[in-house]
Amino acid sequence: MRKEDCFYLGKIAKKFSYKGEVLAWLDTDEPELYENLESVFVEIHKHLVPFFIQSSSLHKNEFLRVRFEDIDSEDAADGIMGCDIYLPLTQLPILEGDKFYFHEVVGFIAEDVRLGEIGTIVNINDTSSQPLFEIKKGEIEILIPMIDHFIVKVDRDNKKIILDTPDGLIDLYLNA
Known part of the structure; x- marks a missing residue:
């Protein structure tokens, strides 16, 4: 195995x-x-x-x-x-709705409700007290905390996670 x-x-x-x-x-x-x-x-x-x-x-x-x-x-x-x-x-038991296993969402597209597509989830960093989505947009790495109220929807059919992040969080990475 x-x-x-x-x-x-x-x-x-x-x-x-x-x-x-x-x-x-x-x-x-x-x-x-x-x-x-x-x-x-x-x-x-x-x-x-x-x-x-x-x-x-x-x-x-x-x-x-x-x-x-x-x-x-x-x-x-x-x-x-x-x-x-x-x-x-x-x-693994099958999860439904907005619950997911970390390995399951690697490769999903991350989309913000205001900004649209922000990149691809390449990893889940769970080495700190708050797990983070590691998202790649070209050469830029974006880190978004995995907080329940940031996650609007897990769309398994289209391999997407819809996020509602606070104003300015993603801009910190894109405008650096």
């Missing part, structure tokens, strides 16, 4: 028992959707390796207590500590 065909689900955070059970931190608002997984991909040395799940249950809302097949001791669990876990993109 290629990483490009998967989405980041979380990270194996800590050991839970001496029998090899681990706690996986889930990077999701709906951890209950992932309670009954059959398998996940664990990133080991930059390769995605399938791990089959014997049993799992939610633990303190954002953790999944997991017993993997073939991980039956603390030593075996040590080998996967801190590893990222992934699932195929096909297992």
Whole structure:
């Protein structure tokens, strides 16, 4: 499985028992959707390796207590500590309306209600406390905070996001 065909689900955070059970931190608002997984991909040395799940249950809302097949001791669990876990993109729940996954809108046209087309979304920068749309218009990079009230509409059919940005925000980039 290629990483490009998967989405980041979380990270194996800590050991839970001496029998090899681990706690996986889930990077999701709906951890209950992932309670009954059959398998996940664990990133080991930059390769995605399938791990089959014997049993799992939610633990303190954002953790999944997991017993993997073939991980039956603390030593075996040590080998996967801190590893990222992934699932195929096909297992993402379908979002509707103006909700979207970050990877889904890369390549969409960004259009402002006043200014019209402002460029193409090339990335979502989520390294800061406020995620940003990274938009390219020719050689100019425009950064727009991903704030719900800025997003008017997500038009999946036409691969567009309609934005209503504050006066002057986009001009800061275009007139620099």
